[in-house]
Amino acid sequence: QKEVEQNSGPLSVPEGAIASLNCTYSDRGSQSFFWYRQYSGKSPELIMSIYSNGDKEDGRFTAQLNKASQYVSLLIRDSQPSDSATYLCAVTLSGGYQKVTFGTGTKLQVIP
Amino acid sequence: NAGVMQNPRHLVRRRGQEARLRCSPMKGHSHVYWYRQLPEEGLKFMVYLQKENIIDESGMPKERFSAEFPKEGPSILRIQQVVRGDSAAYFCASSPRGTGGLTEAFFGQGTRLTVV
Numbered sequence: 001q002k003e004v005e006q007n008s009g010p011l012s013v014p015e016g017a018i019a020s021l022n023c024t025y026s027d028r029g030s031q032s033f034f035w036y037r038q039y040s041g042k043s044p045e046l047i048m049s050i051y052s053n054g055d056k057e058d059g060r061f062t063a064q065l066n067k068a069s070q071y072v073s074l075l076i077r078d079s080q081p082s083d084s085a086t087y088l089c090a091v092t093l094s095g096g097y098q099k100v101t102f103g104t105g106t107k108l109q110v111i112p
Numbered sequence: 113n114a115g116v117m118q119n120p121r122h123l124v125r126r127r128g129q130e131a132r133l134r135c136s137p138m139k140g141h142s143h144v145y146w147y148r149q150l151p152e153e154g155l156k157f158m159v160y161l162q163k164e165n166i167i168d169e170s171g172m173p174k175e176r177f178s179a180e181f182p183k184e185g186p187s188i189l190r191i192q193q194v195v196r197g198d199s200a201a202y203f204c205a206s207s208p209r210g211t212g213g214l215t216e217a218f219f220g221q222g223t224r225l226t227v228v
Contacts, residue, residue: 008154034216043203043219044155088155090217097160097167100145100207100217104154 001026004091006103014111019076021087021106026070029094033065033072036088038105044088048074079110114138116206117186118220125227131191131198133223137206144187145205145217146172146179155203161187194227201225 005024013019021035032051036044050056050063050072062075072091076083086105092098117136125131137144142163147155157171161181172179181187191198201224207217
């Protein structure tokens with residue numbers, strides 16, 4: 001089982017809709033969870049971090065964490081064509097070094 | 113506070129030459145990660161280092177590739193005798209000490225290596 005799993009997509013949503021991106025992880029002891037956005041040809045950019053169960057909102061983005069079910073999701077409200085990118089889920093593994101591990105990413109396409 | 117700095121941004125090497133990629137982490141960050149990304153593919157973990165220590169090199173090819181993060185200076189990813197298959201974008205990320213929630217990793221702009 002991969003440490004962090006994401007559906008590769010592409011996920012296509014119409015402009016103005018809610019995009020829902022999901023991620024599951026295998027390490028039950030993980031404590032820190034992140035979402036990154038990567039535009040084609042660019043480096044990944046941190047957009048959200050979440051550390052406790054529940055929802056965390058930042059503008060049009062909401063991160064949701066459920067440690068019991070070992071999943072973390074990212075909702076993008078009022079999706080815009082500029083949100084079209086690959087979204088990477090990252091998880092800090094338990095253990096002394098707390099290594100950050102990435103999923104392979106979900107490609108999001110927002111259709112005008 | 114400067115971000116993660118990678119240089120060079122673009123590097124062209126002939127087959128058989130050596131490539132040296134540099135990464136200066138953000139101030140206060142002691143963890144460095146190196147990733148490789150081929151076009152239209154995801155990030156592939158290569159190596160995870162702390163100052164003067166290689167913590168996890170499970171993603172690094174056994175031959176030709178090496179990495180270091182000395183006490184002073186940037187982290188270096190070194191590729192000896194490059195081949196065309198080494199052509200990729202190499203990203204470095206850094207994070208603070210892994211205590212509490214202080215594990216957010218930030219990426220540099222990457223080095224795009226082209227082997228001709």
